[in-house]
Amino acid sequence: MTQQSNESTRRGFLDVFIGICSAITAAAVTIPGLMYLWPAAKGGAGGEVEVKGAKNLAKGESEILQVKGKAVLVVRTSSGFDAYSAICPHLGCLVKWEGVRKEFLCPCHAAVFDSKGRVVSGPAPGPLSPYKVKEVGDKVFVSAV
Amino acid sequence: MNAPGWLQRFLNERYNMEVANTFIDKQMHKRLPPHTGWLHIFGSLSLLLFISQTITGILLLIYYRPTPDEAHASIQYITGEAHFGWLYRQVHAWGASLMILGLTLHMIRTYFMGSYKKPRELTWMTGVMIFVVTITFGFTGYLLPWNQIAFWATTVGTESAAKVPYIGGWLQYCLRGGDAVTGETLSRFFVVHVIILPWVLTGLIAVHLFLMRATNLATMERVGEEKKTPEECGIPFFPVHVAKEGVVAVLLIAVLVTLSVLSPWEIGEPANPLSTPPHIKPEWYFLPSYQLLKYFQGPYGAFMGIIACSVPFALLFFWPMLDRGKERHPRKRPLAVGFGLIGLISALALGYLGHVSGLEKSYFGARYHFSEKGWPTRIADDAPPSDSGGH
Ligand code: HEM
Numbered sequence: 001m002t003q004q005s006n007e008s009t010r011r012g013f014l015d016v017f018i019g020i021c022s023a024i025t026a027a028a029v030t031i032p033g034l035m036y037l038w039p040a041a042k043g044g045a046g047g048e049v050e051v052k053g054a055k056n057l058a059k060g061e062s063e064i065l066q067v068k069g070k071a072v073l074v075v076r077t078s079s080g081f082d083a084y085s086a087i088c089p090h091l092g093c094l095v096k097w098e099g100v101r102k103e104f105l106c107p108c109h110a111a112v113f114d115s116k117g118r119v120v121s122g123p124a125p126g127p128l129s130p131y132k133v134k135e136v137g138d139k140v141f142v143s144a145v
Numbered sequence: 146m147n148a149p150g151w152l153q154r155f156l157n158e159r160y161n162m163e164v165a166n167t168f169i170d171k172q173m174h175k176r177l178p179p180h181t182g183w184l185h186i187f188g189s190l191s192l193l194l195f196i197s198q199t200i201t202g203i204l205l206l207i208y209y210r211p212t213p214d215e216a217h218a219s220i221q222y223i224t225g226e227a228h229f230g231w232l233y234r235q236v237h238a239w240g241a242s243l244m245i246l247g248l249t250l251h252m253i254r255t256y257f258m259g260s261y262k263k264p265r266e267l268t269w270m271t272g273v274m275i276f277v278v279t280i281t282f283g284f285t286g287y288l289l290p291w292n293q294i295a296f297w298a299t300t301v302g303t304e305s306a307a308k309v310p311y312i313g314g315w316l317q318y319c320l321r322g323g324d325a326v327t328g329e330t331l332s333r334f335f336v337v338h339v340i341i342l343p344w345v346l347t348g349l350i351a352v353h354l355f356l357m358r359a360t361n362l363a364t365m366e367r368v369g370e371e372k373k374t375p376e377e378c379g380i381p382f383f384p385v386h387v388a389k390e391g392v393v394a395v396l397l398i399a400v401l402v403t404l405s406v407l408s409p410w411e412i413g414e415p416a417n418p419l420s421t422p423p424h425i426k427p428e429w430y431f432l433p434s435y436q437l438l439k440y441f442q443g444p445y446g447a448f449m450g451i452i453a454c455s456v457p458f459a460l461l462f463f464w465p466m467l468d469r470g471k472e473r474h475p476r477k478r479p480l481a482v483g484f485g486l487i488g489l490i491s492a493l494a495l496g497y498l499g500h501v502s503g504l505e506k507s508y509f510g511a512r513y514h515f516s517e518k519g520w521p522t523r524i525a526d527d528a529p530p531s532d533s534g535g536h
């Protein structure tokens with residue numbers, strides 16, 4: 001091997017080596033920063049949430065509460081209680097229970113759901129998701145399914 | 146425009162002021178093309194508004210508190226008790242809308258005069274970036290008062306982000322700092338609005354102005370066939386064009402103060418995450434996208450809607466690459482002008498439909514109810530007004 005080509009392979013190697021080291025340094029500096037931006041899980045009030053006003057709800061009335069930070073509507077039916085996510089699957093507004101029409105209505109773009117959360121009309125791409133209801137004595141609890 | 150004598154002596158003894166002096170002199174007395182007139186002030190208008198937003202924004206920061214518990218009350222303190230606080234809040238809120246309007250007019254001017262063509266393609270592209278950043282300023286700033294309308298407009302806005310293909314869910318989680326709009330969202334929007342975007346925009350404007358100066362303003366001649374106008378035919382930047390800008394600055398202050406006094410922005414109810422108020426609508430500059438999204442339904446609707454809303458911006462950004470014709474004069478570019486007019490009229494029409502959708506309006510004595518998609522139905526004259534009545 002001549003002096004010259006020896007020189008140029010050493011240079012080529014150095015270029016690659018410096019390139020790799022710079023890339024690793026850049027990654028080591030940016031990746032923790034990106035991870036920092038990703039929200040770390042925070043425990044909200046979760047598990048089973050008591051429906052405080054359950055006793056005072058007349059048939060066809062509803063109460064709104066939060067389960068793990070998400071709004072849930074509890075409806076008193078003729079046979080007990082039903083609970084559905086209040087978050088409209090269209091664009092996230094909160095639906096209201098209309099006791100007389102027995103329908104959930106969204107105030108934002110007029111999506112309508114029946115008493116089982118199924119889409120009746122409007123732009124919602126899917127139904128309201130149900131929540132689990134448990135009655136213990138005269139207390140009522142709601143939790144995610 | 147000369148520095149006082151003692152300052153000049155002080156600097157001359159220490160630095161080689163030749164270079165700086167020639168540079169400043171050249172920039173100040175630069176000759177602009179002979180046709181430079183009042184249509185060319187929308188760029189400066191936007192710049193003046195950015196300066197105004199920066200000053201009023203810093204003043205608001207002194208009393209504003211970016212937490213769900215304090216944000217709304219701190220705005221009430223600013224408008225109710227801090228001396229002249231009402232004025233700074235109003236000028237900042239109105240300034241945001243006027244800045245977007247100013248940029249839009251500036252873009253319309255440069256589009257129809259063909260100024261984006263070679264060699265000014267990058268000037269145009271940095272301009273489109275400035276426009277998008279300014280809109281993002283509006284979106285993040287809107288949430289800061291933490292009132293009902295802002296909270297729910299942001300909920301709906303970030304929910305649309307979730308429909309972006311593949312990365313939507315991830316994007317929404319990062320934007321909101323969690324599953325829902327909460328204090329985490331407020332912190333994030335605050336940081337973006339008062340730290341990140343101001344510096345990004347400052348950098349972009351610096352590049353934009355540098356490029357604008359490097360190529361000088363465009364004439365109406367064909368690309369590559371511009372004749373060198375003799376020095377004495379050009380319009381001197383100082384004092385002629387600067388005088389026009391002075392007039393614009395004074396008028397702008399008058400307009401900002403008048404709007405602030407005669408048509409102040411309300412603070413509204415504090416945000417309530419358990420109740421959505423009726424008629425959530427975004428700011429006027431989002432209305433065209435807001436309305437366009439509504440026409441895309443069904444399983445792939447949201448996906449197609451996002452695409453439909455991004456295409457106009459992509460077209461705008463890459464326009465100098467797509468339109469390579471040599472003509473600049475609007476009368477010689479029927480296609481580009483037609484295309485531009487169609488875009489403009491569609492945006493106005495969609496914006497108007499977005500504005501009336503879901504409301505009741507009266508036209509020529511007859512009442513109409515507009516559906517979410519904006520189709521009107523006549524309401525009988527004796528029907529009682531519904532709760533959705535607008536004005
Ligand atoms: C804060 C935002 C902006 C500021 C401060 C600004 C400022 C300016 C100024 C002072 C000029 C020279 C005077 C004039 O032609 O009006 C200019 C030129 C120009 N701007 Fe902007 N501008 C902004 C945003 C934009 C946007 C959004 C676009 C387009 C998408 C754009 C495209 C252009 C082009 C193509 C020129 C060259 C015009 C020519 O040579 O005739 N600018 N800008």
Ligand code: FES
Pocket residue numbers: 088089090091092093106107108109110111122123124
């Ligand atoms: S958010 Fe409920 S219909 Fe759009």
